[in-house]
Amino acid sequence: xxxxxxxxxxxxxxxxxxxxxxxxxxxxxxxxxxxxxxxxxxxxxxxxxxxxxxxxxxxxxxxxxxxxxxxxxxxxxxxxxxxxxxxxxxxxxxxxxxxxxxxxxxxxxxxxxxxxxxxxxxxxxxxxxxxxxxxxxxxxxxxxxxxxxxxxxxxxxxxxxxxxxxxxxxxxxxxxxxxxxxxxxxxxxxxxxxxxxxxxxxxxxxxxxxxxxxxxxxxxxxxxxxxxxxxxxxxxxxxxxxxxxxxxxxxxxxxxxxxxxxxxxxxxxxxxxxxxxxxxxxxxxxxxxxxxxxxxxxxxxxxxxxxxxxxxxxxxxxxxxxxxxxxxxxxxxxxxxxxxxxxxxxxxxxxxxxxxxxxxxxxxxxxxxxxxxxxxxxxxxxxxxxxxxxxxxxxxxxxxxxxxxxxxxxxxxxxxxxxxxxxxxxxxxxxxxxxxxxxxxxxxxxxxxxxxxxxxxxxxxxxxxxxxxxxxxxxxxxxxxxxxxxxxxxxxxxxxxxxxxxxxxxxxxxxxxxxxxxxxxxxxxxxxxxxxxxxxxxxxxxxxxxxxxxxxxxxxxxxxxxxxxxxxxxxxxxxxxxxxxxxxxxxxxxxxxxxxxxx
Ligand SMILES: Nc1ncnc2c1ncn2[C@@H]1O[C@H](COP(=O)(O)OP(=O)(O)OP(=O)(O)O)[C@@H](O)[C@H]1O
Ligand SMILES: [Mg+2]
Numbered sequence: 001x002x003x004x005x006x007x008x009x010x011x012x013x014x015x016x017x018x019x020x021x022x023x024x025x026x027x028x029x030x031x032x033x034x035x036x037x038x039x040x041x042x043x044x045x046x047x048x049x050x051x052x053x054x055x056x057x058x059x060x061x062x063x064x065x066x067x068x069x070x071x072x073x074x075x076x077x078x079x080x081x082x083x084x085x086x087x088x089x090x091x092x093x094x095x096x097x098x099x100x101x102x103x104x105x106x107x108x109x110x111x112x113x114x115x116x117x118x119x120x121x122x123x124x125x126x127x128x129x130x131x132x133x134x135x136x137x138x139x140x141x142x143x144x145x146x147x148x149x150x151x152x153x154x155x156x157x158x159x160x161x162x163x164x165x166x167x168x169x170x171x172x173x174x175x176x177x178x179x180x181x182x183x184x185x186x187x188x189x190x191x192x193x194x195x196x197x198x199x200x201x202x203x204x205x206x207x208x209x210x211x212x213x214x215x216x217x218x219x220x221x222x223x224x225x226x227x228x229x230x231x232x233x234x235x236x237x238x239x240x241x242x243x244x245x246x247x248x249x250x251x252x253x254x255x256x257x258x259x260x261x262x263x264x265x266x267x268x269x270x271x272x273x274x275x276x277x278x279x280x281x282x283x284x285x286x287x288x289x290x291x292x293x294x295x296x297x298x299x300x301x302x303x304x305x306x307x308x309x310x311x312x313x314x315x316x317x318x319x320x321x322x323x324x325x326x327x328x329x330x331x332x333x334x335x336x337x338x339x340x341x342x343x344x345x346x347x348x349x350x351x352x353x354x355x356x357x358x359x360x361x362x363x364x365x366x367x368x369x370x371x372x373x374x375x376x377x378x379x380x381x382x383x384x385x386x387x388x389x390x391x392x393x394x395x396x397x398x399x400x401x402x403x404x405x406x407x408x409x410x411x412x413x414x415x416x417x418x419x420x421x422x423x424x425x426x427x428x429x430x431x432x433x434x435x436x437x438x439x440x441x442x443x444x445x446x447x448x449x450x451x452x453x454x455x456x457x458x459x460x461x462x463x464x465x466x467x468x469x470x471x472x473x474x475x476x477x478x479x480x481x482x483x484x485x486x487x488x489x490x491x492x493x494x495x496x497x498x499x500x501x502x503x504x505x506x507x508x509x510x511x512x513x514x515x516x517x518x519x520x521x522x523x524x525x526x527x528x529x530x531x532x533x534x535x536x537x538x539x540x541x542x543x544x545x546x547x548x549x550x551x552x553x554x555x556x557x558x559x560x561x562x563x564x565x566x567x568x569x570x571x572x573x574x575x576x577x578x579x580x581x582x583x584x585x586x587x588x589x590x591x592x593x594x595x596x597x598x599x
Contacts, residue, residue: 014076014106015152017099020302022107024159025052025148026168027303031100032143033176036060037257038081038093039141042199043184050190051162052169053148061140064116070125070132073112076102090294094258097302101143107155108148114141170194174213178286179254181206210237210286214250218243218284223330227322232291232315234322239284240574241276241327242581250284255296257288261305264526265289268316271530272323275537276572278579289319313527328571331408408568409583412560418553421560428587432567434555435548436576441566443544443577447537455536457487458505466498466513472520473498479523486532490516504532506539541577 008016022028029046036044039062049055065073072078079098082088088096104110105127115122115137122137149156159165166189177185177197186196195213200206203224211219221243226235239250253265273283297308309315409432410425423430468476473492476483483490487504500512507515515535522529555563567573567582575581586594 010076011106014102017076018103018107018152019155020103021100022103022148024168025056025165026172028052028056028104028108028145028148029058029169030172030176030303031095031104032056032058032145033173034094035100035143036062036141037176037180037183038095039063041140041183043186045186045188046169046173047188048166048169048190051165053159053162053165055144055146056148056169057142057144059140059142061138064119064122064139064141065112065114066116067119067123067132070112070114070123071130074101074105074110074125074127078102088299090292091298092256092293094304096299099302104145107152108150109146111144111146112141113137113144115139175252175259177209178213178252179257179259181209207237214286218250218286222284223326225322225326227326229318230314231295232289232318234287234289234319236287237285238287238323238326240330241273241283241572241579242575243284244273244277244281244579245284246281248282251282252286254288255307256290256293258298258304258307260307262307264309264312264316265319267522267526268319269323272320272327274530274534275577276327276575276579281579287319289315291315316526316528330572330574331568331570407565409564412557412564414557415555415560421555421563423560423564425585427585428589428591430564430583430585432564432583433576433581434553434563436580437563437567437573437582439544439548439576440573440582441563441570442548443541444570444572446540446544450536450540455485455487456505457484457489457502458508459489459502460500460512464500464512465493466500466516467496468498468517468520470495472524475520475523476516483519483532486536488516488519488532504536506536510535544577 021031025048029048029052033044033046036058039060041060041062043061045059047055047057047059069080077098079096081093081096081098082091101110101112108127110127111124112126113122113124113135117139119139122135123132124135124137125132149159170187170189173185173187177183181200184197184199187194197209197212198205200209207219218239219237222237222239224237227233239245248266251266251269253260253262253269255262255265269283269285269287277283291309295310297310298304300306300308406426408425409430410423413422413424415434416422416431419434421432421434423432473496476490476498477492480490487502487507488500489502491499491501493499498516500516503510503512515531519529519531522531573582
């Protein structure tokens with residue numbers, strides 16, 4: 001039997017559309033708060049009852065909706081935010097689909113109360129009604145949503161407990177509140193206030209909000225950055241590598257104020273941390289990317305969590321390089337004991353984001369200005385501090401008294417249990433884990449040496465044929481030079497076959513086929529890949545670990561001082577190759593507190 005075709009009733013159409021954006025109370029809150037932000041609100045109050053399932057209300061002091069537009073706001077495809085196809089090309093608001101309110105109204109009991117600044121009184125409309133009635137409300141808008149999914153039992157079944165649903169609401173509002181420091185936010189659940197955040201224009205106020213929302217440990221263990229180049233800007237806070245997490249739960253990324261979860265972004269950040277994080281650990285960050293709205297497509301997914309960058313490669317590169325540099329600059333002289341946020345790495349906007357040497361992107365030079373020694377025999381040289389040398393003959397605490405400059409990690413006092421070097425600097429006591437510190441120094445030197453000399457390539461006795469898709473084969477062809485630079489020689493011999501002829505000598509015995517496949521899939525997705533470099537670095541790290549000074553080795557004071565100077569001069573020296581800290585500091589104040597000593 002042929003089924004007849006018929007148009008669906010509009011209520012059902014709305015309910016189907018609601019399925020895309022309204023999954024649970026938290027998704028309603030997201031839509032309503034985004035509307036408030038689009039309306040230029042400077043304060044947003046959220047009230048929730050029973051996890052939001054019973055009642056949610058979002059109230060703002062934004063521009064409001066005129067009486068004659070109220071019914072329209074609740075009808076499908078009605079929006080004040082875009083009008084033409086061109087508008088879709090450069091969306092500057094959070095919403096633009098004109099679907100959120102009608103969708104929510106179709107699966108709940110919704111009331112909209114609003115007043116424009118010019119109006120004498122507010123007007124109210126209930127979902128499904130045509131004519132507004134007068135109401136009392138200050139300029140701004142309140143949207144109340146009761147009994148979510150009361151008419152969609154299938155959806156209601158998927159709701160979790162009130163407690164869980166509220167946790168989602170809370171988490172979401174925290175994320176939204178991080179997007180806009182210039183807006184005050186508050187949240188109440190069952191009459192109890194969870195938080196009330198004041199507007200914060202200054203960095204201190206912003207960090208206070210960060211501490212309230214994410215915990216003070218994050219603020220204490222993160223670096224602040226602010227960098228712009230090539231029409232892009234990246235600001236925010238990145239956690240120190242030693243503040244890594246077992247879950248990717250402290251990762252917040254905003255593109256033009258929009259909360260996104262983006263694969264490209266995640267990948268770029270991961271890559272920047274690659275060298276300084278323990279395997280399987282996740283970095284913590286709150287980052288804001290500003291980009292010309294025409295360069296980013298937000299019309300990818302109804303919930304707008306994903307975005308597409310027109311110049312994805314440029315964006316990836318910009319994020320990676322910016323963070324990589326911030327992390328490389330992490331040295332004793334740059335910030336307190338790795339705790340106080342470092343001064344912003346402000347930069348001029350004129351430099352190309354893609355210019356290769358990262359140093360040129362306009363970052364602050366190390367305050368120490370010491371270059372890391374680039375010796376071809378770096379591996380050997382890395383042990384140089386173990387022999388008394390000129391570098392070892394450093395000023396001593398006595399020299400300090402004579403008014404000489406004290407280096408950030410100070411001067412060595414002695415060795416503790418053959419594991420730690422104790423040193424004195426201006427602020428107090430410095431403790432250095434000998435092995436961890438030396439390991440990082442050796443590793444950075446190995447990398448430098450490799451860079452200076454080029455990576456040695458070793459021909460395979462039997463070239464390895466790898467079957468790939470035609471697309472991958474093309475990709476390999478176009479990146480042949482890039483791979484050869486890293487010691488991987490690959491030729492395409494037919495439509496779907498690549499042949500590996502030589503590999504980096506350091507990777508002898510590695511699973512070459514797997515490496516090539518991973519490399520190609522990353523190249524396809526992000527336009528670049530760090531797989532090969534990562535694999536090489538892993539080998540270097542192992543070499544560094546075995547080549548580094550072991551515990552229980554007696555060092556002379558000169559050797560210790562030389563080690564301290566090397567730590568100061570080495571990139572990423574705040575942590576060893578496994579992400580463990582290499583040094584710590586106890587200030588005199590902290591010591592005084594330890595001994596209950598007033599000053
Ligand atoms: N809090 C508010 N203050 C002022 N106007 C509002 C508010 N909430 C909604 N509106 C108006 O109602 C319209 C419809 O809102 P709705 O959320 O349904 O669509 P949208 O925000 O335009 O697009 P999207 O579906 O992508 O969210 C908006 O375009 C806006 O003009
Ligand atoms: Mg909206």
